[in-house]
Amino acid sequence: MKQKTQVDDIDRSLYDFRFEENEGDFLDSGITPEIINEISDEKNDPDWMRQHRLRCLEVYRRTPMVSWGASVEGLDIDNIVTYIRPKTRMNTDWESVPDNIKETFERLGIPQAERESLAGVGAQYDSELVYHNVRKEVAESGVVYTDLEGAMHDPRYAEIIRSHFMKLVPPTDHKFAALHGAVWSGGSFVYVPKNVHLEIPLQSYFRLNAKGAGQFEHTLIILEENSYLHFIEGCSAPKYYEAGLHAGCVELYVGKGAALRYSTIENWSKNMYNLNTKRAIVQENGRIEWVSGSFGSHVSYLYPMSILNGRGASAEFTGITFAGEGQDLDTGAKIVHNAPDTSSYMNTKSISKSGGKSTFRSAVQVNENACGSKSSVSCESLMLDNISRSDTVPVIDVKTDKCDVGHEAKIGRISNEAIFYLTSRGLTEEEARAMIVRGFADNVSKELPLEYAVEMNNLIKLEMHGSIG
C-alpha cells in the first residue's frame, strides 16, 4: 500500500531547555507609566529617553491593533512582563557571565561560533545584554560594536544614538512599534567607519528564558560611506504554555556605496508572538541584503523594509518560512524605491505542513522620483498536506512609467511528474521527495553562513519516510 510521505516538524529539543527565574527579577506585568518610569530608573535613562518612552506609551494606547494579518487574540499585553531585572551586568569576559546563562549560550553554540568565525558577539538574556565582545583588530579599525544602552551613556556616541533612535521606525508606525519605544531594553549598537570592510561577521543572539515575558531589544547599525558589514542575528526561547512576546526593532542606516548583509535565523518557541520591525534606509549606490529564515513562533508578523533613498541603491531579500502545527507565520518584505536607478530583488520560499499557515505578504512601491528603477519579486509556496494553508498577498504600487517591475508567484505541491522522473533515474520515492524539498529550500540555505546553513538544515530536519507497495 502506498503511504504518504511525512515531513517531520522541526526538532526543538536543542532550544527547549530552560532555567528558573526568581520572582524578584520581574517587574509587574502590563504597561503603565509607573512601569515605564521604573524601567527608566533601572537604566538611568537620560531625560530625553524617559520622555520618549512616555510619549510612546501614549501613542501605544491610542493606536488600534492591526486590522489585517494573523490573529493576535491570544496575546494579552496586560499579562506580559515587559522587563526582567538582570542577574548580572554586561560582561566582556565570558568567564564572568553567570553559570546558568553561560550554559544556555554554550548549548546554543554561541561562544564556539565566536572563536571560530565571528568578529564580535553580543548575547542578550531576557531583557538585558549579558555579554558583548569584539575582536581587538576589529575595534582598532574603528568599528564600534557595543550594547545600545552603554552607547547612549557614552559621550562619544550619545548624540548619534539620539539623532538616529526610532527615526527610521517612528512609534506611530504601528501599535507594537509604539510598545517597543515605551519598554525597549537591550540590543546592540554597531558603527562601521568610512571605507572599513569587515570581512568576518558580527553576531547578536537573543534568548528569552522567562515565561510570560517580552523581549524588546533595539538594534541600531550605521554604516558610513563605502563600508561593508555582515551582521547575523539569532533568536530562540524555550516552550511555555503562557504566551511570550518579541517586539524588537532593527534600524539600519546604510551610507553611500556601503553594503550591509543582515542574516536572521528566527527560532522562537511556539508560544511566542514575534511582532518584530526591521527597516533599512540606503543611500546612493548603497546595498542592503536581507537573508531571513522564519521557523519558530506561534504567530509572526515580519516584513523587513528597505527604503532605497539614493540613486543606484539596491536591495535584495531572500527568505524562507516553515509553518508547522499551531503556527501562523505572516512574513515577507517591503521595498520603497525612492530615488532614480534603484533596484530590488525579492525571492522567497514557504512550506506549510501539519495545519500550519504561511502567508507571504509584500509591498513594492516605486515612487514618482524613481525613474529607471527595476524590481523583481518571486515567491514560491509548497503545500505538504491537505490541512495546512498558504496565502500569497503581494502589492505592487507603481507611480512612474520609467521603470521595469516584474512579479511571479507559484503555489503547489510536489508534482507526480518530478517524482516519476527521479524514480525512473533510480531513486526511491523517499529519496526523490527528500531531494525535491531540499532543493526547494536550497536558495536560502546557500545564502546563509555555513554554520547557520547547517543549523537551518537541522531545524527543518526534513526526515522523509514512506513505502511503495
Place this chain on the structure above:
Amino acid sequence: MGTTRLNILPVPTFSKLGVNFVERDISKYEPQELVIAPPYENPVRADVTGSTDIKLTAPENSSLTVILYIKPDSKLMLDTFLSASAGSRVRLVQVFEGGGQTVSRLTSELGENASLELVQLYLRGEDTVSEIVTKLAGRGSAFSAEIGCRLSGSDKLDLNLIAEHTGRRTASEISLGSVLDGSAQKTFKGTIDFKNGCGGSKGSEHEDALLMSESVKNRTVPVILCDEEDVEGSHGATIGRLDEQHIFYLGSRGLSEEKIYELMSRGKLLRTINKINDGAVKQRIFDALGWEYDD
C-alpha cells in the same frame, strides 16, 4: 448619504497602501431589472445606459452569448448575476465605454462542467469600480477572463476579480492587458482562491501593464489563497515601459518611438477586441477609440 465599501480584498493587507477596499456612494442608484433567460436569441445584445440589475440564466447543456455595451448617461450601477447550470457554456462580453461614474458587479455561479468565458474591455474609466466574482462550484467548471483597458486623462479604474475554486478539477485563467496614459490610475486586485476540497484545480493569472506617462499610477495585487494541497496556482506580472531592446529593434526598422508605443498599446487592446466576434460592436469600439475600422 454615506458611502459603501466596495471591491473588498478577500484577505486585507497593509492598510497604508489603500488597496483593501474603495468607498463610493451608491445609495442614489435605482436600478431597472433585465432578465435574460430562455427562450432567447443567441447572441443577446443589450445597451446599458442607466443602472440595471441583470439576471442571466443558462440552462443545462445550453450555449449562451451575451454582449453588453455599457455607456452611462451619468452615474451607473450595473449588477449582473449569472447562473450557469451543468454543462452550459456562456460567453459574456462587457464593453465599458465610460463617460461617467460606474459601479459594476458581476457574480457568477458555475455548475458541473459549466464554463464562463468573460471578455471585458474598459475604454475609458472616468471613475469605474468593477468587481468580478466567479464561483467555480461544479466539478470540472472553468472560467477564463480576457480583460483589456485603456485609460488616459484622469481616468480611474478599480478592478477586483475573485475566482473562487470550490469544486474539484476546476480551472481559471485570467489575463489583463492595460495601457495607461496621462494621469490615469488603475488598481487591479486579482485573487485565485483555492478552497479546501477543490483538489485537482488549476488557476493562473497574468497582467501586462504598459505605462506611457510619468504621471500614471498602477497598483497590482495578485493574491493566491490556498487551502488545498493538490492544486496549481501561478501569477505573473510585468509593469512599466517597453523593453529597450524592443524599441531599438523597431526603431532600426524606421519607426519613431511615439509610433512604437502607439502600435504596442493598440496591440494590447486588440488582443481583447479580437475576442469579440461581433462586427457592429467592434465598429463602436473603434469609433470610441478614434481608430479606423477595417473588418
